[in-house]
Amino acid sequence: MGAAGGIGAVVLDFYGTLVRMVEPLPPDHRAVFARRGLAAQGELWGDQWSVGPAEGEEHLAHSADETAYVTWERDRLRRRARGCGVPEGELDGLVAELDRAMKAVRLALYPDVPGVLARLRERGLLVGVCSNWFWNLEDCLAETGIGGAVDVVVGSARTGVRKPHPLIYRAVTEKCGLPADRVLFVGDMWTPDVLGPLAAGMRAVHLHRPDRAVRGAAPPLPEGAARITGLPGLIRLLDRGDAAGPGDCG
Missing domain, CATH: 3.40.50.1000 (HAD superfamily/HAD-like)
Structure with missing residues (x-):
């Protein structure tokens, strides 16, 4: 060769x-929070892209298959949302929407x-x-x-x-x-x-x-x-x- x-x-x-x-760019996370009546919690979230894994991070156990990996992605979002004061009953719906929004990249x-x-x-x-x-x-x-x-x-x-x-x-x-x-x-x-x-x-x-x-x-x-x-x-x-x-x- x-x-x-x-x-x-x-x-x-x-x-x-x-x-x-x-464009169109992914929706801002604040709009996702606000639609759910969680504007105050959305302001505490910070940079919407910083929730992902860090450079150089190893996550072999979470990469066994797509289901395990997506579960890991959403668990990170759930922990962040809980830390911002999102009520437990709101977490699943919010996390699913945030996950979709962050991946809606054109x-x-x-x-x-x-x-x-x-x-x-x-x-x-x-x-x-x-x-x-x-x-x-x-x-x-x-x-x-x-x-x-x-x-x-x-x-x-x-x-x-x-x-x-x-x-x-x-x-x-x-x-x-x-x-x-x-x-x-x-x-x-x-x-x-x-x-x-x-x-x-x-x-x-x-x-x-x-x-x-x-x-x-x-x-x-x-x-x-x-x-x-x-x-x-x-x-x-x-x-x-x-x-x-x-x-x-x-």
Whole structure:
């Protein structure tokens, strides 16, 4: 399987790398609380996205199957709601609605994605996706139109660990059937998509889009990493044979 620098697979993050959130946005949790006469409790909730598992968290026992995982997700919501003072009789209905609302995410591909994935496949490279995501990662890939362009899918929900836990990168290399140093990881998040893969022995490319979901200055590149401002830059890195970096390529 030919590729620059011995690379046999390119594995990409999902959200912020391949897809972005578009309107209509998920409903704000405060509206969900208010509809149920629980506006005061809704104000105590805080950031509606912070209730999820943490980066690097291991949850193998809860990832035995979809039922176990969804139960775990809803149990976290239930504990948070109870801590905000939601009465016991209101918990089940509120939690079910919050769970649906948080997953009502409309996604769209970045415009550069289909062409770049096609060019990677033309090179004979395995194409993978590795993401901290809900149980339905494969469904989301299909719904955005790229399910058929991806050979390997590794999601945190089914794997039982979240990036940058070492086990998720081990799952990637095992599914690719390649040693870590032949896998190139591409993503927009610094620790999960750059430092984590490097620590696992992979090569890494930091995607720092102008319209990125993650704000802030890009950290200095460590050895073994490169940086691009759009996915076409990945093709240019492969063309010049130095995807191991360091360096910038727009």
